[in-house]
Amino acid sequence: MTPREVPHHFRRVHRAVYVSPGLTLGPVETIRAAWLRAGPEAVVGGVSAAVLHGATFFDHGDEVELVRAPTGQGRRRSRVRIVRTDLDPRDIVAVDGMPVTSVIRTAYDLGRRGPAWLGLAHLDDLTRSTNLELGVLWRYVVDHPAVRGIRQIRGLIPWVDPNAESSGESYMRHLVLAQGLPRPETQVKVFDEAGRTVAKFDHAYREEKLAFEFDGFDYHYSDEQRASDARRDRETARLGWHTERRNSVELSNDPFEFLGRLELLLEQRARRRRR
Structure with missing residues (x-):
């Protein structure tokens, strides 16, 4: 040729x-x-x-x-x-x-x-x-x-945290750390009374039993996945956990709403733990 x-x-x-x-x-x-x-x-x-x-x-x-x-x-x-x-x-x-x-x-x-x-x-x-x-x-x-x-x-x-599983999780963690809030643990597993894993949180404060999740649109917004997330949140709530969820649009439009909510929950649950 x-x-x-x-x-x-x-x-x-x-x-x-x-x-x-x-x-x-x-x-x-x-x-x-x-x-x-x-x-x-x-x-x-x-x-x-x-x-x-x-x-x-x-x-x-x-x-x-x-x-x-x-x-x-x-x-x-x-x-x-x-x-x-x-x-x-x-x-x-x-x-x-x-x-x-x-x-x-x-x-x-x-x-x-x-x-x-x-x-x-x-x-x-x-x-x-x-x-x-x-x-x-x-x-x-x-x-x-x-x-x-x-x-x-x-x-x-x-x-830097090699446990991050997406750029959205990195973005969320950066917001939290730049605000001066405590560094959360990442990929935290929660077990029920029988020792079975019921959840793995993107980020969590283990002692306060407070978790926050980044919900990517490509995974968390099908009807099936939203129902699964709701079941998981109910089960972790039964075990004493509170979960905050945000997507990229919510974080971009009003990051201070999320940060203010997280800071308030940290203070409330820390006080409860000290009683």
Whole structure:
């Protein structure tokens, strides 16, 4: 097949990059296609690097982030975002045959980006899905102090929790910690009198028997799941627990309603426990 014939038989993804017409590209193939177009000097970075390292919180979508040398312009074009910065060779590893920012460098980059809750979600995700050691990340941050967003990542590292199971849970926990409320336990199991597990809470204050849940729209809003949640809440209430539930819209529209309610319940149940 000659180069002139290729466009007649394959679907163009980027200039000089083609795939079979019926092929749906997954995240890895989408990243590879963009990297092939950019050339071997480009390095996969940001959320794209996190995906290649196994992170799962975020829908990668079609945009790919690539890192290139500082000369030239950063830009978004053809579903590719080019970031211009220097990378130490030690910050680059090979994943699926592509040069990718290391787990530490990827965490360092994403943890400095705003908003802060999103940076925390990325750090939770990378810690959960890779061998990221927070002590090593802290040392890396200390060694690279004079960059944008450094204060944010320094504040986030103590809040990282690899038990978080979604970006929504990270968002909810960030609201609570940023408000100055006590740090909750995560993925807390509740047992009935026979020792059977009746619930696993996203977040809980065990001594006060107070839990709060992030209800994602993709899971908690079918009729069947809502009925199951209601049965679970009745059973945990029988065991002395109180559960607060919020979804992303409720938290975004009025986070202070949730925080005020949580603070009030904490005070009430703490007083009751001390009696």
